[in-house]
Amino acid sequence: MSRPAVARIHLDNIVANYLLAKSVCPAATQALAVVKADAYGHGAVVVAKALAEHVPAFAVACIEEALELRAAGIDKPIVLLEGFFTPDELPIMAEQNFWTAVHSQFQIEQIAAAELKAPIPVWVKVDSGMHRLGFAPELAGQACKDLQALDNVASVTMMTHFANADVTDPAGIDVEQQMKRVALAAEGLDIGFSVANSAALLTAPQTRLDWVRPGIILYGSSPLDQQTTESLQLKPGMTLETKVIATRVVEPGESVGYGSRFVADKPTLVGTIAMGYADGYPRQAVEGTPVAVDGKMTRVIGRVSMDMMTVDLTGIEGAGVGSRVELWGEQVDANLVAAHCDTISYHLFTGVTRRVPRDYNS
Numbered sequence: 103m104s105r106p107a108v109a110r111i112h113l114d115n116i117v118a119n120y121l122l123a124k125s126v127c128p129a130a131t132q133a134l135a136v137v138k139a140d141a142y143g144h145g146a147v148v149v150a151k152a153l154a155e156h157v158p159a160f161a162v163a164c165i166e167e168a169l170e171l172r173a174a175g176i177d178k179p180i181v182l183l184e185g186f187f188t189p190d191e192l193p194i195m196a197e198q199n200f201w202t203a204v205h206s207q208f209q210i211e212q213i214a215a216a217e218l219k220a221p222i223p224v225w226v227k228v229d230s231g232m233h234r235l236g237f238a239p240e241l242a243g244q245a246c247k248d249l250q251a252l253d254n255v256a257s258v259t260m261m262t263h264f265a266n267a268d269v270t271d272p273a274g275i276d277v278e279q280q281m282k283r284v285a286l287a288a289e290g291l292d293i294g295f296s297v298a299n300s301a302a303l304l305t306a307p308q309t310r311l312d313w314v315r316p317g318i319i320l321y322g323s324s325p326l327d328q329q330t331t332e333s334l335q336l337k338p339g340m341t342l343e344t345k346v347i348a349t350r351v352v353e354p355g356e357s358v359g360y361g362s363r364f365v366a367d368k369p370t371l372v373g374t375i376a377m378g379y380a381d382g383y384p385r386q387a388v389e390g391t392p393v394a395v396d397g398k399m400t401r402v403i404g405r406v407s408m409d410m411m412t413v414d415l416t417g418i419e420g421a422g423v424g425s426r427v428e429l430w431g432e433q434v435d436a437n438l439v440a441a442h443c444d445t446i447s448y449h450l451f452t453g454v455t456r457r458v459p460r461d462y463n464s
C-alpha cells in the first residue's frame with residue numbers, strides 16, 4: 103500500500119546503550135544525553151522521552167532544538183553545546199532552564215548586560231586544540247572568573263572537545279595533550295568539568311570527570327577505529343530498511359544504472375530497491391557496499407540514484423520482489439557502510455531524510 107522504505111528506531115536499544123555508557127563511568131559522574139540534530143536522525147522528541155527518566159540533562163546544538171523538546175513536555179535541563187548566537191536568546195534560556203556554552207569574550211559581555219529572571223548555568227568552552235570554538239587555555243581561567251562574578255550566572259563548568267579521541271594513534275593532538283591544556287586553564291578554579299564525548303568516555307578514564315557527553319554510542323555505533331559496534335556491546339538504534347520492488351537477470355557485458363558503473367561478468371540477478379540518495383542513502387556508496395537481503399549479506403551494484411538503487415540477488419535463495427532489504431542496522435553495521443561511502447555513521451544517521459518514515463513500534 104505504500105513505499106516500503108522505513109527507519110525502524112529501537113528505543114529500548116537506545117536506553118540500553120545509555121545505561122551502558124553510564125555504567126563505565128564512576129558513580130559521581132553525570133551523563134547527559136546528546137540529542138542534537140534530531141537525536142542524530144532518530145527523532146529527538148521520541149528519543150528524549152524514552153531517556154528522560156534515566157538522564158540528568160540533555161544536550162542539543164542550539165535553542166531551536168531545545169525549544170522543540172520543551173514544547174513536547176521534556177522538562178530536564180538542556181545544554182546548548184554551540185552556545186547562544188544572539189543575546190535575545192538569554193531571557194528565554196533563563197526561563198526554560200537551558201544551560202549555555204560560552205565560547206567568546208563578546209558573549210560574556212552580552213550575559214553581563216542581559217536582564218534575566220533567573221541566573222543561567224554556563225559551560226565555558228576551552229579551545230584545547232580543536233581550534234573551532236572556545237577560549238585559549240591562557241584566557242579561559244579569567245573568563246570563568248569573570249562569569250562567576252556575574253549575577254546572571256548560576257554556575258560555571260569548564261568544557262572542551264577532543265579532536266582525536268576516536269583514533270588509536272592520532273596524526274594530530276591527542277587526548278593527553280588536550281587534557282594538559284585544560285589543566286592549565288583550570289588552575290586555581292573551583293568549578294566542574296565536562297570533557298568526554300563517546301570515544302573519550304570509553305577509552306580514557308581520566309576524562310570522565312563531572313559530566314560526560316555521550317552522543318553516537320547512544321545510537322549504537324562504535325566511535326572507535328579499532329572496535330565494532332558489536333565488540334563494544336552496543337545495540338543499533340536504527341535499522342534502515344526497504345524492499346525489493348523489481349528484479350531482472352542482466353546478461354554478461356550489460357550494465358546497470360547511471361554511468362553504467364556496474365558491468366555484469368556473468369548472468370546476474372539484479373534487485374531494484376526503494377531507497378536512494380533522496381532518502382539519505384549516500385550516492386558515494388562504492389561497488390560492493392554491504393547490504394542484507396532476507397538476512398543474507400550481499401552487495402550494492404551500480405550507482406545509487408535518487409529514489410532507487412540496485413543490489414545483487416544472485417544466489418540468494420528465494421530472493422525476489424518483496425524481499426526485505428536492510429541498508430544498515432541489526433545485520434549490517436552502519437560503520438561498515440560508512441567506510442564504503444567515505445564517511446562516518448554520524449553522517450549516515452543524520453542524513454536520513456523526511457521522506458523516510460520513522461517507525462517507533464519495533
Ligand SMILES: *Cc1c(COP(=O)(O)O)cnc(C)c1O
Binds near residue numbers: 136299
Ligand atoms: C556532538 C557533541 C558531543 C557528542 O559526541 P559523540 O562523538 O557523538 O559522542 C559531545 N560534545 C560536544 C560539544 C558535541 O558537539
